[in-house]
Amino acid sequence: MVQTNTMEGSLFEPTLYIIKGMCILDNDGNRILAKYYDKNVLPTAKEQKAFEKNLFNKTHRANAEIIMLEGLTCVYKSNxxxxxxxxxxxxxxxxxxxxxxxxxxxSVSILLRRNVEKRVLLDNLDAVMLAFDEICDGGVILDSDPGSVVSRAALRADDVPLAEQTVAQVLQSAKEQLKWSLLK
Structure with a gap:
């Protein structure tokens, strides 16, 4: 029986964990919103921010849509x-x-009513965070249809803000979400 290195074997095996991270940076390269799903790639916030600065420096003047950087394939778009x-x-x-x-x-464009700018995004950051979560969970792509992402993110954004809920309301909301996720 031939043994393979488990590290090599895991690199090319099919997996649902496709996304390593998603982020939105401003025009100075500062993080507005970021989620990283693979703790082996960029485990600390310091490493993530250094990567983001490097990524921004390589892409902010380029007119390509893809770059290979530090072992990651990065696709990007500016507006x-x-x-x-x-x-x-x-x-x-x-x-x-x-x-x-x-x-x-x-999804962000629809949520912000086609006014995709830093100020408007910051005013609606809660809905954008929900869109992040509706698109990808733990590196697994959940949905790539902007219409359905927005409908679910907008539905959840209409709920009472978490900071204004009592502990009982938060627990009840979590129970409801778990129940609906199990019923799907």
Whole structure:
């Protein structure tokens, strides 16, 4: 029996964990919103911010849509004063990553009523965070249709803000969400 290195074997096995991270940076390269799903790639906030600065420096003047950086395939899109990024492993299919990027960008665009600017995004950050969660969970792509992402994010955004809820309301909401996720 031939043994393979488990590290090598895991690199090319099919997996649902496609997305390594998604982020939105401003036109100075500062983080507005970021989620990283693989703790082995960029485990600390310091490493993440250093990566984001490097990523921004390599892409903010470029007119390409894809870059390989530090072992990651990164697809990106800019608009006015924002940069949207989706990262996957170096062997990941760029079309899948581009599909997730388009879902992210279009969802944010719809949520912000086509006014995709830093100020408007910050005013609606809760809805944008919900869109992030509706698109990807733990690196697994959940949805790439902006219409359905927005409908679910908007539905959840209409709920009472978490800070204004009692502990009982938060627990009840969590029970309801768990119940609906199990029923699907």
């Amino acid at each position: 006015v004063d924002l940069f949207f990024y989706v990262m996957g492993s170096s062997h990941e299919n760029e079309l899948i990553l581009q599909s997730v990027l388009n879902a992210l960008y279009e």
